[in-house]
Amino acid sequence: MPRLALYALVVCVLSVVAAVVAFVQGSLLGIVWVLLAGLTSNMTWYYVRRAKAEKQAEAAVAPTA
Numbered sequence: 001m002p003r004l005a006l007y008a009l010v011v012c013v014l015s016v017v018a019a020v021v022a023f024v025q026g027s028l029l030g031i032v033w034v035l036l037a038g039l040t041s042n043m044t045w046y047y048v049r050r051a052k053a054e055k056q057a058e059a060a061v062a063p064t065a
Contacts, residue, residue, distance in 0.1 A: 005047035012040035 001009075015037040022030030 002047050002051045005044050005051070008040045008043040008047060012037050012044060015040060 015033045019030040019033035019037060022028075022033055
């Protein structure tokens, strides 16, 4: 897994935890944390798919001798 994808995944997990804590405490600030979790989740998938596509492109170009 690419390094940026791991960082985004860590931020996603931490923002989910922060959202749960905020909602348990009765704060509406949890909405911001949920939005951040959604954004970082998409970033994680983007970086994983991009790395996979790059790896496939390299395999297609490389000679198979």
